[in-house]
Amino acid sequence: MVATLLTLLLLAALAGWAGWGWYQDFQQQPLALDIEPQSGQDAEQGSGQATFTVPPGATIRSVAHALADRGWLSSRFLFTLLAYDRGQQNALKVGEYAIEPxxxxxxxxxxxxxxxxxxxxVTFIPGSTFREALAAIRQRDDVFEIELADLDxxxxxxxxxxxQAHPEGMLYPDTYLxxxxxxxxxILQRAHRRLQAVLAEEWTARAKDLPLQTPYEALILASIVEKETALAAERPRIAGVFVRxxxxxxxxxxxxxxxxxxxxTFDGDLRRADLERPTPYNTYVISGLPPTPIALVGREAIAAALNPAEGDALYFVGRGDGSHHFSATLDQHNCAVRHYQLNRPCARLQPQETAPASSLASGEDTGSGGAGQ
Incomplete structure (x- = not known):
């Protein structure tokens, strides 16, 4: 009887020792991933990865079963035991995860x-339009859920x-994850909330006595500044011209x-007839600001519109290198136009410094550009 009891105790001890060793070996054993080569945009997330999704309502047992069913785990039981042992059984977070070899x-x-x-x-580029922002989302319909496609x-x-009655300018340009x-x-709501926050911050820090009555008017002017120059150093000067x-x-x-x-209808070539054709946005025809922003606007352009550079310039024209020549009088401006746009040197051209190349930012230069006639 005693011998039998000792034998049973010995077997139990051996089983416990073996079980403990099995548990320890399990913890040291890498998952047996079966990874397929990635291609296309998903490869950006990293080659040599497998993905696993924790769905809403998942439990540690359902996750253990899913991992084992893929052949990645040698034991559902030990994985569940490990989670309880570490106090992680109720800490799962919903999402798609990259499992590394x-x-x-x-x-x-x-x-x-x-x-x-x-x-x-998802990247929204400064100077791009609301429609282009929508396109940036919709081209990833393999990742994101598209529910606004049929709406105006x-x-x-x-x-x-x-x-607002018009969507242009209502998103903040940035890269969002x-x-x-x-x-x-x-996605759009997050970009709009960011715009509201940035615009509110810059509006609070605005200069005094601006001819802008509302943050929305500031956004309109900032969108013009965004489109007029790709040089960060020029934005306050461009804004100063428009404010004056x-x-x-x-x-x-x-x-x-x-x-x-x-x-x-714009084919890439702006003609004189286009400058004379009335539209709500033709600032050669209308007075004041256009009715809405014309692009997505970054913080730098908003700050420039609300804190324009002082000076006397009322005109500017593109120099052909991304920078602009600024003039205080129409006569000086016409001289600059002849020099830079018509390639007819003008002896009366006022010398100016060119903005440094290091100030090139993410805006867009319109080419000939400029204000004034």
Missing amino acids: GMRPGDVLDLLTSGRSIQFP DVQILQRLGIE FDRGTTDTE RLRKGMRLQTDPTVIYGMGD
């Missing part, structure tokens, strides 16, 4: 409870909760607004 069960548990899910980028601008604004399955509505023209009741006479008003 060499990861052990504990590494996977740490990842799936960290919330560090795969993020997919007014309906989209209503869905986003934006109290989102989880797979994020809706286009959520507004104060004097002069028309802005800026090509980007004309181009925007032409819409799809």
Whole structure:
């Protein structure tokens, strides 16, 4: 009887020792990933990875089953036991995760409870349009959920909760990161909230006595500045020209607004007839600001519009290298136009410094550009 009891105790001890060793070996064993080569845009997330999704409502047992069903785990039971042992059984975070070769069960548990899910980028470029922003989202319909495709601008604004009649300029240009399955509505709402925050900050820090009554008017002017120059150092000077023209009741006479008003009819060549054709955005015809922004606007352009450089310039013209020549009088401006645009040297040209190349930013130079006639 005693011998039998001792034998049973010995067997139990051996089984416990073997089980403990099995548990320890399991923790040191990397997952047996079956990785297929990646291609296309998904390869940006990193080659040599496998992905695993924790869905809403997942439990540690359902995750263990899913990992084992893929052949990645040798034991569902030990994975679940490890989670309880580490206090992570109720800490799973919903998302899609990148499982790296060499990861052990504990590494996977740490990842799936960290919330560090795969993020997919969407970039809205300064100077681009609302329609181009929508296109940037929709070209990743393999990642994001598209629910606004059949809506017009007014309906989209209503869905986003934006109290404006026109969507242009209502997003902040930047690169945003989102989880797979994020809706286009959520993406646009985040970019709009960012715009509101930046605009509010810059409006609070604005210069005194500007001819701008509302943050929206500041956004309109900033969008023109954004489109007029790619040189960060020139933005306050460009804004200063427009602010002085507004104060004097002069028309802005800026090509980007004309181009925007032409819409799809613009073929890349701006003609004199286009400058004379009335549209709500033709600042050669209308007085004051156009009715809406003409592009997405970054912080630097907003800051320039609200804190324009002092000076006496009322005109500027492109020099052909991305920079502009500024003039205080129409006579000086016409001289600069002949020199830079018509390649006819003008002896009366006022010398100016060229903005340094290092100040090149993310805006857009319109080519000939300029204000004034």
